[in-house]
Amino acid sequence: MWLQARRSVDSNHRVEQRRDLDRLVNLFALTDEQLLEQIVQRNAEALETLYDRHAQVVYSLILRIVRNQTGAEEVLQEVFWQIWTSASSYRGSGSAAAWIYRIARNKALDHLRRLKRTTEGNEVEYLDAVADALEPVSSAKNFSVEQTAERNWRAQQVRAALQSLPDEQRICVELAYFDGLSQSQIAEVLRLPLGTVKTRLRLGIEKLERLLLAAGLRGSEALQ
Amino acid sequence: MSQGLSYDEVMEMLPAYVLGALEADEMLAIDEYLRRHRLLEERLQTLQESTAQIALAAPMATPPPRAKEALMARVRSEALPFLQDISAQERRLSINPLLRRAPGSKKPASPLPSPRMTIPSVAPSTSSGRRFQFGWAAAALTAALMLLAIIITSASYQNRIEALQQEIALRDRQLVEMNRQMEALEEQFLSVQNQLAAFTQPDRVIPLTGTEAAPEARGLFLQKQGDGFLFVRGLQPLPTSQTYQLWLIPAEGAPISAGLLGANVAADDGVRTVAIPPEAEGFAAVGISIEPEGGSPLPTGPIVALG
Numbered sequence: 001m002w003l004q005a006r007r008s009v010d011s012n013h014r015v016e017q018r019r020d021l022d023r024l025v026n027l028f029a030l031t032d033e034q035l036l037e038q039i040v041q042r043n044a045e046a047l048e049t050l051y052d053r054h055a056q057v058v059y060s061l062i063l064r065i066v067r068n069q070t071g072a073e074e075v076l077q078e079v080f081w082q083i084w085t086s087a088s089s090y091r092g093s094g095s096a097a098a099w100i101y102r103i104a105r106n107k108a109l110d111h112l113r114r115l116k117r118t119t120e121g122n123e124v125e126y127l128d129a130v131a132d133a134l135e136p137v138s139s140a141k142n143f144s145v146e147q148t149a150e151r152n153w154r155a156q157q158v159r160a161a162l163q164s165l166p167d168e169q170r171i172c173v174e175l176a177y178f179d180g181l182s183q184s185q186i187a188e189v190l191r192l193p194l195g196t197v198k199t200r201l202r203l204g205i206e207k208l209e210r211l212l213l214a215a216g217l218r219g220s221e222a223l224q
Numbered sequence: 225m226s227q228g229l230s231y232d233e234v235m236e237m238l239p240a241y242v243l244g245a246l247e248a249d250e251m252l253a254i255d256e257y258l259r260r261h262r263l264l265e266e267r268l269q270t271l272q273e274s275t276a277q278i279a280l281a282a283p284m285a286t287p288p289p290r291a292k293e294a295l296m297a298r299v300r301s302e303a304l305p306f307l308q309d310i311s312a313q314e315r316r317l318s319i320n321p322l323l324r325r326a327p328g329s330k331k332p333a334s335p336l337p338s339p340r341m342t343i344p345s346v347a348p349s350t351s352s353g354r355r356f357q358f359g360w361a362a363a364a365l366t367a368a369l370m371l372l373a374i375i376i377t378s379a380s381y382q383n384r385i386e387a388l389q390q391e392i393a394l395r396d397r398q399l400v401e402m403n404r405q406m407e408a409l410e411e412q413f414l415s416v417q418n419q420l421a422a423f424t425q426p427d428r429v430i431p432l433t434g435t436e437a438a439p440e441a442r443g444l445f446l447q448k449q450g451d452g453f454l455f456v457r458g459l460q461p462l463p464t465s466q467t468y469q470l471w472l473i474p475a476e477g478a479p480i481s482a483g484l485l486g487a488n489v490a491a492d493d494g495v496r497t498v499a500i501p502p503e504a505e506g507f508a509a510v511g512i513s514i515e516p517e518g519g520s521p522l523p524t525g526p527i528v529a530l531g
Contacts, residue, residue, distance in 0.1 A: 029377060044303045048296060055287050057279055064282035073291045080295050084302075094269050098276035105279065109244075155280040162281045176245040177278045183245050198240065205239035209274045214399060216392050217277060 032096035039087040047084050054097065055080070057151070058104045064178055065108035066115065075111050079104045109180035154217060161211035169204030172197055229257050234264065242271045419495060422448035430510050432531035434458060437514075441529040445510045447500065452482065454496040454510075459528060462487040462514060469515040470498060471523055472507035479511065480504040484519045 027035065027049045038046030058079055063072040082103055090099050162170055171190070175181045181189065187197040229237075234257050240246050241254045258264055426446040434441030443456035452472075459468060468485035482498045500507075514525035 042303050044296065044299050047299055048292075051292060051295065055292065056284060057282075059287035059291075060282040060285045061279040063285050073288065076287055076291050077295045077298075081298065084299050093265075094273055095276075098273050101276045101279040102272070151280075152284075154277075155284060158277050158280040162278065173243075173278070176240070176243040177275065178282070180244065182247060183240055184247060186245070198236075201243070201245060202236055202239045205243070205271070205275065208278075209271070212274060212277060214403075216395065 032100075033090075033092065036083075036087045036090050036096055039084060047080065050083065050100075051080055054100055057155075058100065061101060061104050062108040062111075065105065065180070066111050068115075071111055071115065072108075075104070075107050078107050082107070105177070112180065157215040157217055158212065161208055161215060164211060165204050165207055169200045169207065172200040173204040173208065176201060229253055231261075234258075234261075235267070238264070238268060238271055239275075242268070242275050415497065418448065418451055419453055419497070422446045422451065422453045430531045432456060432510060432512070432529045434529050435527050437526040438528035441512075443512075443529055443531070445531060450500050450502075452498045452500050454485075454498060456485075456489055456496075456512065456529065459489045459512070465517050466514055466525075467517055467519060468512050468528070469519050469523070470496075471511045471513060472500065472504040473509040473511055474504065474506070475508040479523055480507070481519065481521070482510075484515075485512065487517075 027038070027046055030038065030046070030049070032050060032053065035046045035050045039050070055076065059072060059076050062075045062079070063069065066072050066075060079100070083100065090096060162173070165173065172186055175186045175189065176183070183197050183201060184194055186192075186201070187194045190197065234254060237246060237250065237254055241251065244251070246254065258268065423446065426448055428445075428447040430445040430447070432441070432443030432445060438459055440458035440460075441456065442458050443454065446453045454470065462468065464487055467487050468489050470482040470485055471479035472482050473479045480501055480503060482500065482504065483496075485496065510531050511523070511527050512529040513523040513527050515523070516525075
């Protein structure tokens with residue numbers, strides 16, 4: 001009797017394991033947008049899959065902005081918590097990845113502004129944090145080797161495109177994107193006329209668009 | 225403020241708008257403009273997608289596992305009441321005999337096992353040997369199904385990769401064509417820009433008047449650095465065996481050819497752009513003569529316009 005019950009429990013366990021595996025395989029095949037739909041239905045595994053896909057880029061972006069490992073971890077969790085609680089606010093007008101990166105950038109810049117009110121950012125701390133966190137890009141459970149390799153290739157292309165901008169344009173773009181500075185703040189920092197900054201920023205972004213397109217990176221596809 | 229914004233101004237401000245780099249009042253003005261001009265949505269979205277890619281340029285760093293653990297613990301604790309609620313509803317359905325049994329059935333309800341226990345109950349309970357065989361068969365079937373799923377998924381990805389590669393190749397070709405068109409447009413733009421510079425701030429302006437051979441002829445020759453721009457009207461079409469030829473005439477020495485104008489100058493209302501030969505720099509006058517097809521090294525026919 002006991003043996004029969006034990007076999008029955010084992011069998012149940014295997015069935016559950018198989019269901020889990022099936023569920024993961026199914027989630028793995030879903031697009032980011034479909035995962036967001038699942039998250040709206042309160043599917044925690046969908047969020048985990050989305051996290052495994054994007055956490056590395058999101059964390060890298062946040063770390064680049066806040067330049068502090070502890071802060072970056074906090075913001076990373078805030079970003080995915082917002083996705084968990086507000087996935088329904090994604091309206092599907094652009095790629096889900098772009099939406100996620102926008103949330104990450106906004107939250108990181110908010111964190112940075114809060115931090116700047118109390119203390120100045122520390123470049124040494126940022127470099128230490130990056131050195132600690134830099135690892136060969138690993139393939140997470142829900143992110144295949146091919147996808148990882150593809151994302152690394154895209155990251156290289158974007159870096160190369162950014163680097164190939166004229167320095168004066170690249171600096172304006174980076175100050176606006178990673179430091180959240182307005183055009184007038186950039187003009188103040190660089191001691192340039194506001195009109196010059198406006199032109200450089202516009203030309204920089206437009207050229208970056210063309211370079212990314214030339215590299216075969218169209219926005220929504222590049223972020224898949 | 226948006227009332228005063230033109231389409232061109234908004235298009236120029238959009239990249240900074242997408243980066244959040246405008247001042248607050250400018251952001252509001254663009255917001256309002258975009259609300260009223262839905263046609264710009266596509267451009268806005270393209271810019272948002274492009275700028276989002278800058279995120280990939282940050283030095284890659286791996287988040288510590290504790291960040292994910294903390295997040296997922298919080299998520300699961302929040303998701304649990306929701307799932308428990310669903311489970312409770314399912315349990316209520318499963319333990320309520322009125323809900324489980326078909327209406328009219330007279331068999332008394334017996335206590336039901338938990339959902340966990342219901343799954344193996346479909347297995348035959350005759351002997352352990354048969355159960356063993358069934359277990360292996362089920363495992364083999366599961367493995368076969370999983371293998372099939374993997375094969376189908378791989379094939380699907382392979383197809384998608386091939387489709388994407390084809391699309392990339394197509395886009396590459398389109399891009400090459402677009403670049404070619406863009407270069408042509410840039411050339412045109414430069415040419416127009418030069419013309420504009422010549423019209424607005426010419427180095428020299430030389431009016432041309434018709435001679436007795438062509439009294440109706442009128443023209444203007446503008447010089448801007450090494451380029452000349454010629455307007456001419458009132459020249460009669462020539463037979464195809466002849467052509468009009470432009471000459472730059474130095475103060476001393478023979479006229480220097482500045483190119484052929486063709487047999488039918490009047491048919492062309494546009495501006496002729498000519499490169500002024502270095503040896504003709506500082507020329508004193510401009511003339512147009514009729515020459516045999518292919519032109520002449522020196523004027524041989526009648527001069528029809530002079531300035």
